Amino acid sequence: MAESENPNAPAKTATVKKATSKPASATTKPAGADAAAPKAVAKAPPPKGKADQIKSKVKSDMNDFKAQATDSVRAAAVKGKDRATEAVGSISKLIRDSAGTIDDNVGKQYGDYARTAADMVEGFASRMDAKDVDALAEDARQFVRKSPAVAIGAAAAIGFVLARLVRSGDNDA
Known part of the structure; x- marks a missing residue:
């Protein structure tokens, strides 16, 4: 009797095959994950009243932006007009001042042309x-x-002159 030879020895048990664990894949979820996993659900559109409020706010903001842009452009145009008026006035003064020199060098008739100009x-x-x-x-x-x-033609000529001025400014630096 082999079993009675060592009463303190543990009894042989049948070997139990352990379950092999499969590597986790993208389709398997850990236990309890079903309740906590976010689901891809399309957002419900906001209620009709809220959507109208958002649209009216966007329209109001756009109108405010348009008004600010218009005011800025108008202020720049007024400033530009004032500068141009001043420049043309300076040209007039320059021509008038040179009329005396033209009288002396070329003749009175040409000085009168300069004054008329x-x-x-x-x-x-x-x-x-x-x-x-x-x-x-x-x-x-x-x-x-x-x-x-x-x-x-005038726009092309002005563009040409401006390009020449910019190029000459680059060469001076």
Whole structure:
């Protein structure tokens, strides 16, 4: 009797096959994860009244932004108009001041031409100063409509002059 030889020895037990654990995959979830896992659910649109409030707030904000931008552009245009008027007035003064020199060097008739040109430039400056920015913009629109070729040519000439000024400024540095 082998079993009775050692009464304190543990009895042989049948071997139990251990369950093999599979590696966790993307489809397996840990226990208890079903309740805590976020589900891909489309958000419900806000209630009708709230959506209207949001739309009206966005429209109001856009109108405020548009008003601020318009005010900024108008202020810049007024400042530019004032500078241009001042520059044209300075050109008129320069022509008038040089009329005396022209009288002495070339003749009185050519000095009178310079004075007439100075008067015309001064008149242009005063007309430009008298108009507001909207009237000047409308005058420019009308001019472009009446003679688009001249407007395109003038724009090209101004662009050329500005490009030359910028290039000469780069060379000076």
